[in-house]
Amino acid sequence: DILKFHAVIWPAMLMAAGRELPRRLLIHGYLTVRDSKMSKTTGNVLDPSAVIERYGVDALRYYVLREVRFGGDGNVSYAGVHDRYHGELANDLGNLVSRSAAMVARYRDGRVPDGRLDPTIAEALESAARRFAEHVDAFELTEALEAVWGPVRDLNRFVEERAPWQLAKDPARSGALDDVLYTLVDGIRAVAVMLAAVTPSSSERILRVVGAGADVAWEQTRPGLTPAGAVVAADGPLFPRVDEPLQP
Known part of the structure; x- marks a missing residue:
């Protein structure tokens, strides 16, 4: 000691x-x-x-x-690592990034549409960034990560509720599809910046996938900074599947 x-x-x-x-x-x-x-x-x-x-x-x-x-x-345990990895990193975040990039590629030729950011998601991102900073300043790092995971869950729920695959079937709802895709990409970008201090390599990959720059300055957590026309490029599984946990 x-x-x-x-x-x-x-x-x-x-x-x-x-x-x-x-x-x-x-x-x-x-x-x-x-x-x-x-x-x-x-x-x-x-x-x-x-x-x-x-x-x-x-x-x-x-x-x-x-x-x-x-x-x-x-x-701590090997089983705990495995569960967090699959439940949160691979499923919650990794699948969100992969699905969103795939839909932009399929429905908008791989470019971020000129859509409007959903105000509820924008509010969730602003709140998460504010609480994340407050928790980090107080050295409450577990709580800081929980704050970030709020908008991750919100974005997953958002994509299920808005069902962009259904919007894509109706040309009259093209504008609504643009709004959904823009919201997903911009939300993912902001989350990646918030997580950059904890998962720097993964955040760098996410930002590359959604066509954002490498700048992870805190100001980049602000919603709505994703430029229309940014190129989205899939980059393989962000957190590849691991079948079995390590054994003690």
Whole structure:
């Protein structure tokens, strides 16, 4: 435990040097396995290298921050990694990106239409960005990710309710189809920027798929920044299927 060094010795050294003292100490908890501290001797470990090899580093980073609240102890497991990967990254986010890109390619020749952003989705994105920033400032990283997942769920629900595949059958509803496709692409773009600090490689791929630039400055979370005519290009599965979880 190095708390004594950070809370006593290091501040004393800074005071002696006339330097500014830290205003806050952030103390993280332990990642545990079956409610016990990890130990190579007993074998109750979660091997990060094995997780990265099977699921990727973005998935590991996402899992740990999503599963365990900062400051407290929390259980981790290979089964938990597998469930989060498939349930949230692959199904919620990955499928949303793939479906949306495929529909833009099919119905609008791979270019973002000049549609109107759905106001309900725009409000959800603005609220998520605001809450994400507030949680990050308070070092509430699990809650920050939950804030982002709100619009991810909203966009999945939106595509099912609006059924763009049905709109595409009626030329008279072409404008409504443009609005749906634009909303999906712009929402995905904003979500990718919010997630960039946690899943940088995946966010970069998502932004490339939806024809956005590589800029992940926080201002890019603002809804409605996707330009009409941007080229959307599918890039294979964002989070490829993994059949079985790793075994302890």
